[in-house]
Amino acid sequence: MSNITVIKKKIKPFKKKIFVSGDKSLSIRWVLFSSLGSGISRAKNLLMSEDVLATIQVVKKLGIRVKFKNNYCYIYGKGINGLNVNKKIIINAKNSGTLGRLILGLLINNTKPIKLIGDKSLSKRDFKRVADPLTRFGATFKLKKNTLPLEMIGSKNLKPIYYNEDRGSAQCKSAVIFAGMRTEGKTFIKAKKSRDHTELLSKYLNLPIKIKNKKYYDLIEIKKVNKIKPLNYKIPTDLSSSAFFIVLTVLSENSELTIKNVNVNPSRIGLITILRKMGVRIIFKNQRLYKGEKVANIFVSSPKKLRSINCPTYLNSGAIDEFLLIFLVAAKSSGVSYFKNLAELNQKESPRLKLGSKILNLMGIKTITTKNSIKIFGNPKLKINKKIIIKNFLKDHRIFMTSVIAALSFGSHWVIHDKKSINTSFPKFMKIIRELNG
Numbered sequence: 546m547s548n549i550t551v552i553k554k555k556i557k558p559f560k561k562k563i564f565v566s567g568d569k570s571l572s573i574r575w576v577l578f579s580s581l582g583s584g585i586s587r588a589k590n591l592l593m594s595e596d597v598l599a600t601i602q603v604v605k606k607l608g609i610r611v612k613f614k615n616n617y618c619y620i621y622g623k624g625i626n627g628l629n630v631n632k633k634i635i636i637n638a639k640n641s642g643t644l645g646r647l648i649l650g651l652l653i654n655n656t657k658p659i660k661l662i663g664d665k666s667l668s669k670r671d672f673k674r675v676a677d678p679l680t681r682f683g684a685t686f687k688l689k690k691n692t693l694p695l696e697m698i699g700s701k702n703l704k705p706i707y708y709n710e711d712r713g714s715a716q717c718k719s720a721v722i723f724a725g726m727r728t729e730g731k732t733f734i735k736a737k738k739s740r741d742h743t744e745l746l747s748k749y750l751n752l753p754i755k756i757k758n759k760k761y762y763d764l765i766e767i768k769k770v771n772k773i774k775p776l777n778y779k780i781p782t783d784l785s786s787s788a789f790f791i792v793l794t795v796l797s798e799n800s801e802l803t804i805k806n807v808n809v810n811p812s813r814i815g816l817i818t819i820l821r822k823m824g825v826r827i828i829f830k831n832q833r834l835y836k837g838e839k840v841a842n843i844f845v846s847s848p849k850k851l852r853s854i855n856c857p858t859y860l861n862s863g864a865i866d867e868f869l870l871i872f873l874v875a876a877k878s879s880g881v882s883y884f885k886n887l888a889e890l891n892q893k894e895s896p897r898l899k900l901g902s903k904i905l906n907l908m909g910i911k912t913i914t915t916k917n918s919i920k921i922f923g924n925p926k927l928k929i930n931k932k933i934i935i936k937n938f939l940k941d942h943r944i945f946m947t948s949v950i951a952a953l954s955f956g957s958h959w960v961i962h963d964k965k966s967i968n969t970s971f972p973k974f975m976k977i978i979r980e981l982n983g
């Protein structure tokens with residue numbers, strides 16, 4: 546199979562109902578929680594992507610049995626102290642920041658050296674952000690230039706901490722929650738709003754966690770956990786993967802789309818709020834609660850007109866994985882859109898603020914970009930008349946998929962490299978594009 550995708554035609558109007566894959570954040574968390582469970586946990590609709598498979602590889606390496614049968618994944622947890630680290634081990638988080646950061650919190654009570662490595666993209670990302678709070682619990686870290694590879698030696702004598710998470714990073718917050726679960730006493734976290742799946746799952750599992758939700762931050766208190774019951778879970782659909790098709794509908798003409806059973810956790814729906822502010826009609830149908838998480842069917846139709854936006858920064862964290870797509874919508878809207886306080890976007894699988902701006906420039910859209918902001922000069926009549934080549938983006942899955950959406954929405958001749966990057970988060974992406982006749 547070629548690793549390059551060539552697109553020469555815009556997509557035709559569509560009216561469809563689609564099923565998108567399971568949520569990545571929830572899939573990874575389910576594997577980690579289940580590996581600590583006392584007994585067998587079962588999941589349906591687990592996302593079968595490289596990030597999740599890397600997580601499964603890691604828990605297997607730690608002595609946990611994992612089995613796939615009839616569309617179910619089974620994890621044979623051996624209890625809260627059942628992970629086996631009786632000699633120095635190497636953990637490979639591959640491309641996954643979530644796995645790399647959360648696993649450090651989870652393993653902080655082990656005294657054998659744990660070496661954490663990752664692929665080229667992960668090895669450029671900041672790990673000091675988790676090493677710092679975990680050091681305060683009592684772990685010892687060796688890391689060069691704040692990045693991987695790193696070595697952690699945990700402790701049997703952990704001390705609880707007060708942690709002020711002020712980036713809006715769910716990975717840092719979750720790593721500290723896991724460490725707090727390993728620590729005698731009360732760990733307190735004041736966390737700028739970010740996705741709260743770890744908290745919701747902990748609550749659902751009756752773990753000793755207390756959460757107070759304030760407007761811009763959450764207060765979390767977590768105590769040592771002695772037992773986790775097995776967790777049978779049907780993973781809801783990933784909003785971040787659904788986002789590609791939502792935006793494809795927004796940028797197409799006379800199209801309608803329904804996506805079933807999507808996780809619409811309020812801490813994840815920044816994209817929806819932003820699109821609504823830009824003039825898109827999106828409806829959540831059959832809203833329900835599933836094991837602490839909000840789920841709904843999403844209906845979206847192509848708008849007649851798109852307004853530009855001066856995006857309020859409180860929406861950043863809830864849309865953090867969707868900004869590349871939001872930039873495309875801004876490119877088609879009338880007026881200048883402004884997105885600020887977005888330095889975190891350059892900390893992802895690739896420097897997405899920088900590369901997102903570059904893609905818009907290749908399309909003929911003017912941008913003014915700083916280290917943490919972007920102004921996008923929208924053009925509702927945009928016509929691209931030249932060949933566009935997208936490559937050298939550190940195999941960032943979201944850059945690849947966003948480029949495909951841009952090509953199908955704006956037309957012209959696109960050559961997009963590194964198709965295999967979709968395996969990180971969304972192996973079925975191209976299959977769904979074909980279902981929509983793209």
Ligand code: S3P
Nearest residue numbers: 570643713714715716717865866
């Ligand atoms: C994630 C948190 C976010 C997000 C990532 C998944 C998670 O990262 O970008 O795709 O599952 O906790 P940060 O915590 O770095 O913002």
